[in-house]
Amino acid sequence: MEKLYDAAALGELLVDFTENGLSDRGNPVFEANPGGAPCNVLAMLGKLGRRTAFIGKVGRDFFGETLKSAAAGAGIDVSALRMDPEHRTTLAFVHTDESGERDFAFYRSPGADTMLSAGELPRDILRGCRIFHFGTLSMTRSPAREATEAAVLEARRAGALISFDPNLRPPLWPDLEAARERMHWGLAHCDILKIADNELDFLGCGVEELRSRCPDIRLFCLTMGAYGSRAYYEGLRIERPALALGGVVDTTGAGDTFCACMLDFVLRRGLDSLCGEEIAEALRFANAAAYLVTTKKGALLSMPEREDVIALL
Secondary structure, eight states: OOOOOEEEEESEEEEEEEEEEETTTTTHHHHHHHHEEHHHHHHHHTTTOEEEEEEEESSHHHHHHHHHHHHHTEEEEEEEEEEEESSOOOOOEEEEEEEEEEEEEEEEEGGGGGOOOOOOOOHHHHHEEEEEESSSSSSSSHHHHHHHHHHHHHHTTTHHHEEEEEOOOOSSSOHHHHHHHOOOOOHHTSSEEEHHHHHHHHHTTOOHHHHHHOOOSSEEEEGGGGGGGGEEETEEEEEOOOOSSSSOOOOOTTHHHHHHHHHHHHHHSSSSSOOHHHHHHHHHHHHHHHHHTTSSSSSTTOOOHHHHHHEEE
């Protein structure tokens, strides 16, 4: 069937309350930024001219309505975003240190995003996307866990490429062994992987060991924070440094921005017969875009334009 969407994603859409100075009484002030890794990825893909759709659930509350409006404003099809009248929208409070690194405190017990069921999945979107993207936060509890797995299998049957980002957030898991199990499930079902160096450490293995365990991963992308990024494709190993230009205020969304740029590369080029030079250029572009998003607060509404990335490069 004709693919109506370049990419679809399933998962959490939430509010990131980001520190934004002090009040005149000395109290910390937090800015409510729309976020959630899967939707951040779609927002950047939208900046790159891609047609996207989001699958998820938020509360039928003020924050849920705000998030729906923000995602739609970013050009994302939100027709499959469910509004839950019984469960509240998930909130995350983000403390950022002087280097821009983050510490999260989540309010999600349970959040509406975890209540998405397999029966609520939009089959037309799953069958009509070229790439389907997901992470692990929609697999922390039922029924969203089963919905995520069903969505991956449905998109795969329809011929979509599967993209996975573990996006480890330990506080959201009942125990860390459950997190490892779901990460391994995602690794076993994806064509494209974006994984951070701390997530690789969490799994307790190196790149080559993980690649040997998961031979079906066609493009393996490793992000290393200030050290840049690396891609593995067939027998190639390509690395590019991060941009170190200063001005980092919030690293939220940097990995999602990088991921979206690499997915845009796959949408343009496919996964067959890639050469090292074009992968290197894709990493260079993705690193630059990821840097730009760190110079602003929040993620979903802070994605750079393609022209801004090119100008920086």
